Amino acid sequence: MRWLEPPAPAIPLLRKELCELATGNSLWVLTLVLSPLVGYSFIQAVALYTEASRPALSIPELARQLSPFDGILVPTLGGFYLAITLLFPFIAIRLIASEKASGALKLLVQLPYRLIDFVAAKFAALVAAWLIALIPVLSALIWWGLIGGHLDTRETATLMLGHLLYALLIGAISFLAAALTEGGATAAILALSVTLGSWVLDFAALDRGGVSSLLAALSLTSLLRPFEQGLLSVSTVLAMLTATVGFLALTAVWLPPGVSLARRVRGSALIVVAAAIVITGAMQAKAVLDVTPDRRNSLSTGDEKLLGRLPERLLVTVHMASSDTRLIDLDRKVLARLKRAMPRVTIRVAEPGQASVFGATGDENYGEIVLTYHGKSATTRSTGAGEILPILYELAEVGGPELDASESDQPGYPLVADASIAAIWFYGLQPLAFAAAWWLAKRRTLWRRP
Amino acid sequence: MGPNTQVEGMTATASSKTVDALMTVRGIGKVFGDQQVLADVSFEVTSGKILGLIGPNGAGKTTLLECIAGLLPADAGEVRWRGSSMPPARRKERLFYMPEAILPYPDQRTAEVLTFFQRAHRQPPSRLEQLVCILGLEPALTKLVGVLSKGYRRRFLLALGLLAPRPVLLMDEPFDGFDLRQTREVMNLLREEAADGRTLVLSIHQLADAQRICDRLVLLSGGRVRGAGTLTELTAAAGLPIGADVEEVFLALA
Numbered sequence: 001m002r003w004l005e006p007p008a009p010a011i012p013l014l015r016k017e018l019c020e021l022a023t024g025n026s027l028w029v030l031t032l033v034l035s036p037l038v039g040y041s042f043i044q045a046v047a048l049y050t051e052a053s054r055p056a057l058s059i060p061e062l063a064r065q066l067s068p069f070d071g072i073l074v075p076t077l078g079g080f081y082l083a084i085t086l087l088f089p090f091i092a093i094r095l096i097a098s099e100k101a102s103g104a105l106k107l108l109v110q111l112p113y114r115l116i117d118f119v120a121a122k123f124a125a126l127v128a129a130w131l132i133a134l135i136p137v138l139s140a141l142i143w144w145g146l147i148g149g150h151l152d153t154r155e156t157a158t159l160m161l162g163h164l165l166y167a168l169l170i171g172a173i174s175f176l177a178a179a180l181t182e183g184g185a186t187a188a189i190l191a192l193s194v195t196l197g198s199w200v201l202d203f204a205a206l207d208r209g210g211v212s213s214l215l216a217a218l219s220l221t222s223l224l225r226p227f228e229q230g231l232l233s234v235s236t237v238l239a240m241l242t243a244t245v246g247f248l249a250l251t252a253v254w255l256p257p258g259v260s261l262a263r264r265v266r267g268s269a270l271i272v273v274a275a276a277i278v279i280t281g282a283m284q285a286k287a288v289l290d291v292t293p294d295r296r297n298s299l300s301t302g303d304e305k306l307l308g309r310l311p312e313r314l315l316v317t318v319h320m321a322s323s324d325t326r327l328i329d330l331d332r333k334v335l336a337r338l339k340r341a342m343p344r345v346t347i348r349v350a351e352p353g354q355a356s357v358f359g360a361t362g363d364e365n366y367g368e369i370v371l372t373y374h375g376k377s378a379t380t381r382s383t384g385a386g387e388i389l390p391i392l393y394e395l396a397e398v399g400g401p402e403l404d405a406s407e408s409d410q411p412g413y414p415l416v417a418d419a420s421i422a423a424i425w426f427y428g429l430q431p432l433a434f435a436a437a438w439w440l441a442k443r444r445t446l447w448r449r450p
Numbered sequence: 451m452g453p454n455t456q457v458e459g460m461t462a463t464a465s466s467k468t469v470d471a472l473m474t475v476r477g478i479g480k481v482f483g484d485q486q487v488l489a490d491v492s493f494e495v496t497s498g499k500i501l502g503l504i505g506p507n508g509a510g511k512t513t514l515l516e517c518i519a520g521l522l523p524a525d526a527g528e529v530r531w532r533g534s535s536m537p538p539a540r541r542k543e544r545l546f547y548m549p550e551a552i553l554p555y556p557d558q559r560t561a562e563v564l565t566f567f568q569r570a571h572r573q574p575p576s577r578l579e580q581l582v583c584i585l586g587l588e589p590a591l592t593k594l595v596g597v598l599s600k601g602y603r604r605r606f607l608l609a610l611g612l613l614a615p616r617p618v619l620l621m622d623e624p625f626d627g628f629d630l631r632q633t634r635e636v637m638n639l640l641r642e643e644a645a646d647g648r649t650l651v652l653s654i655h656q657l658a659d660a661q662r663i664c665d666r667l668v669l670l671s672g673g674r675v676r677g678a679g680t681l682t683e684l685t686a687a688a689g690l691p692i693g694a695d696v697e698e699v700f701l702a703l704a
Contacts, residue, residue: 107549257522
């Protein structure tokens with residue numbers, strides 16, 4: 001009899017994980033919830049888009065403002081985001097907790113696989129689960145195409161990438177929660193406290209500045225925002241990937257039985273430090289790609305070229321409360337674009353002591369934006385790029401860029417359509433198809449029989 | 451003769467056989483909270499033999515097996531393989547432990563789980579077919595693991611254990627759940643495995659079963675080894691007449 005075993009093949013392990021995924025209930029419950037949720041979001045989005053499109057059909061200026069990305073894609077994926085946040089953790093947790101509860105884990109870790117193989121196979125099953133959960137979204141996009149809607153490939157792919165990274169991060173957090181706890185219920189509480197806690201952080205940041213704003217930047221929800229604006233941020237992608245790999249590595253540390261607490265803590269500390277270093281490094285990456293066809297997140301190409309050549313550091317001091325909507329508008333339309341275009345920019349928000357609903361609190365400087373460049377300063381209260389950039393050019397003593405007429409030549413995509421017929425698919429046929437798949441999965445499996 | 455004397459006697463016996471020892475368990479200790487579950491547990495396992503780990507419920511047999519298999523961190527002690535230290539992370543290269551109270555993959559069909567283990571161990575399909583035949587698992591193959599009767603569940607677990615091509619198999623209560631006839635069949639199967647060169651360490655609380663199948667015994671009580679050796683050696687150590695059964699020996703030593 002031969003005793004020393006060669007490494008085990010990967011396919012049976014992957015097949016086993018897929019089988020566990022298919023025979024579990026959580027995946028199918030998710031799809032059954034997602035179908036009407038995504039369908040409702042899509043049908044409502046089309047109805048609103050149609051209302052906005054009616055006047056735009058005769059007014060080209062209005063038509064240019066209509067983007068299917070903002071009007072259809074992002075709202076449709078809103079329902080998907082909700083379901084992934086609340087239900088995806090259960091799918092991930094089941095992949096680990098069921099083996100812990102049944103005792104199968106004790107057998108599994110004795111098989112000739114490496115720990116990383118187990119975690120990788122479960123992660124692959126999680127990707128498969130996300131792809132299955134994506135079916136309602138893909139069917140919405142197909143409906144949109146069938147009724148004559150337009151989609152930009154780069155925008156769509158960027159948003160999908162953001163949702164994939166978000167789901168995988170949620171899944172990796174859930175894996176760790178399942179590895180850390182003894183029962184699936186406790187793991188679910190732990191995972192949901194992280195995902196829902198992110199929402200709380202996000203809401204808290206709406207009304208307060210300072211520390212809560214900093215914390216909100218760490219929330220999972222905020223990670224999706226660049227993708228929802230049509231921005232592909234290298235630092236966000238790297239940070240999300242690193243965090244996901246970090247949580248998976250922590251899962252591999254905490255999953256196997258028989259490891260002493262001291263060893264687990266040492267391993268965890270190493271992973272956390274390594275992940276923190278990589279994420280800190282990733283956050284320094286400034287590369288952000290505006291994938292929108294009309295470059296609506298960016299300054300004009302001429303402005304960007306000119307600003308990119310300004311050698312000195314620009315200091316922008318904004319006298320506004322963090323909760324002031326003018327600051328949010330200024331940040332999105334001017335400051336964020338300046339940071340991407342210029343090599344050296346520092347933004348300072350000089351908050352008043354206490355902001356009221358009326359904005360100013362006796363501070364006569366409230367609302368001022370002070371630009372300082374090359375030792376010279378200028379002040380404005382305008383939050384538009386059209387007013388701020390000329391001031392900056394004047395401070396830098398350069399003439400403004402030449403206008404490129406082709407950049408403002410995007411036609412826009414107004415569409416008057418009726419998607420109510422899609423309700424039959426989203427509320428009836430698609431859930432039925434998922435229910436049938438559920439039934440079949442319970443009867444058939446992917447494993448081979450002897 | 452008291453327990454201390456027995457442990458000393460056991461150690462002396464074991465020392466004389468160190469050269470033959472396939473695996474040596476030395477000074478294993480385990481504490482849960484303020485309870486000492488295992489204390490300085492030491493014994494040797496000889497190649498191709500069946501070693502019975504016997505003792506009452508709560509003696510620490512399962513904890514000991516899990517510590518040996520590397521599935522539970524021991525607070526003290528070590529396991530050596532042919533004289534060399536075998537750290538917990540490397541034990542799965544030599545050992546396979548089959549726990550007692552588990553129900554792996556209850557939502558999957560028996561055949562599918564068996565096939566997964568057969569393929570993971572890179573065993574030929576004929577090996578699985580042979581085990582299914584010997585263990586009489588055919589009627590259970592299409593059933594979900596979760597609905598198997600206790601007897602079939604035990605046979606299923608036994609098949610999973612025997613599919614692992616490891617030189618040492620650690621099995622927790624392998625005869626629990628079997629009737630007399632089934633127990634005899636399983637014992638024959640395990641003897642064949644031992645004859646084929648496999649070493650078995652069986653945790654057994656039914657002393658009669660242990661007496662029937664084991665070549666050597668380790669008596670565990672209160673987390674301590676009260677005696678180790680063949681039944682003849684233990685009988686002599688207990689000061690009992692030759693022919694005394696294992697129950698009398700155990701009561702004398704425990």
